[in-house]
């Protein structure tokens with residue numbers, strides 16, 4: 001690690017602020033997360049919680065390790081002086097879904113999963129650096145989450161606790177590689193590159209203290225945890241999310257997808273690339289049958305989206321890396337409109353220009369109390385004569401729509417609520433929480449009813465295109481019926497169809 005000073009200062013400043021704020025606001029319990037690198041470089045094994053301060057940490061990460069050691073001291077001092085219930089956990093080698101799977105800077109398991117996947121795709125050998133003999137204890141992220149909740153609720157001490165699998169569950173890097181091979185159904189050659197260094201042979205940690213409190217805690221079997229992690233990686237790799245540069249894309253186990261425009265320095269103004277990336281994400285969310293509702297938002301509290309990036313605007317549209325001018329946000333508006341699942345705009349800060357239109361074409365809008373809405377087009381030489389005008393008039397009425405466009409004023413969240421532009425306004429800190437409440441309520445409802453309602457509401461505005469969407473949904477339902485299938489089956493069986501058993505209802 002190069003930035004030792006930054007690691008030291010940033011961690012110390014964060015810790016000092018958090019501890020003091022938790023004391024001042026009488027927070028009932030604070031659990032800080034340390035890591036095994038706080039332990040001395042030269043030590044005996046297994047390491048345990050009493051050995052943190054027994055000697056210098058490895059020099060490569062001393063800025064970070066010394067700062068983290070201070071957490072242990074802070075926990076004790078705040079308890080002694082103010083009676084605070086603060087403590088720390090020390091997890092060992094976490095892995096699981098949502099990890100950092102980047103090839104350059106990920107930990108061993110996500111890095112190997114990614115390498116094995118690429119080897120599978122390219123038909124190349126799966127190469128593991130080193131002999132594969134070093135031993136490590138790995139904890140599955142879901143197990144760690146359960147233990148963290150237990151720590152919050154029930155662990156009584158200020159002294160830290162190691163959260164690790166048992167010593168008997170230590171595995172070699174070679175075992176890890178073979179578990180990945182199994183989970184991935186990898187059929188190619190597996191090679192160990194012994195010209196590369198192995199790293200420390202073992203770093204065994206004792207979980208005796210954890211076992212004293214929770215003798216019966218059952219860790220997820222390693223191979224099962226590996227299968228879930230590999231499955232998560234494969235599912236999410238195909239979404240193309242690794243290639244996203246201007247947008248963030250997340251999917252939750254609850255069936256909620258979240259697309260975040262990630263250009264906060266430009267108030268989340270969109271370029272042709274931003275729009276393309278959003279479009280990939282919406283396509284993935286539409287095609288993934290586990291997803292039932294999609295959130296569209298902007299990174300940070302200052303803006304949902306400030307419209308087209310004016311610095312990329314050329315003659316004929318916004319110009320990307322290929323030098324071709326585009327107005328591709330119009331296709332994105334259509335995509336959101338036609339997507340057969342509810343899309344919710346989650347708006348903090350500015351939603352202006354083309355960004356305002358994006359929130360309007362979403363099915364619902366939840367706004368933070370700092371949200372600001374409006375069209376700026378006539379001020380910067382632009383306008384949207386499509387949904388930006390006509391759908392707006394449906395939402396707020398003709399007079400108000402003309403006011404918004406002709407004067408190009410900005411409106412606060414309460415004004416937007418009063419004119420029917422948004423569904424709810426909440427304090428900024430509650431924005432995500434409230435949006436998730438709406439998403440979860442939607443997830444409990446019939447997906448087919450929601451789909452048909454969306455296309456019916458669109459059809460009333462969208463003319464023949466709207467009827468086509470509603471008509472497509474009717475065909476989908478018919479294809480799912482026995483009557484529809486009788487037509488197909490009779491054709492394949494080379495017999496006349498028998499529709500006589502289907503009722504001709506009034």
Ligand SMILES: CC(C)(COP(=O)(O)OP(=O)(O)OC[C@H]1O[C@@H](n2cnc3c(N)ncnc32)[C@H](O)[C@@H]1OP(=O)(O)O)[C@@H](O)C(=O)NCCC(=O)NCCSC(=O)CCC(=O)c1ccccc1C(=O)O
Nearest residue numbers: 265266267269306307308309310350353354357376382384
């Ligand atoms: C959004 C603001 C009101 C925020 O103000 P403030 O908080 O004071 O921040 P700033 O200091 O102004 O901005 C910080 C930083 O971001 C840059 N930036 C902000 N917005 C844009 C933008 N749209 N393009 C490029 N850059 C932007 C800003 O320059 C600053 O950068 P520095 O380097 O730090 O200087 C305020 O920022 C603002 O008013 N922004 C402009 C809003 C705007 O006019 N947007 C364009 C409207 S036109 C449009 O969106 C058309 C879109 C389109 O493609 C289209 C075309 C044809 C038909 C339909 C459409 C359609 O979208 O439907």
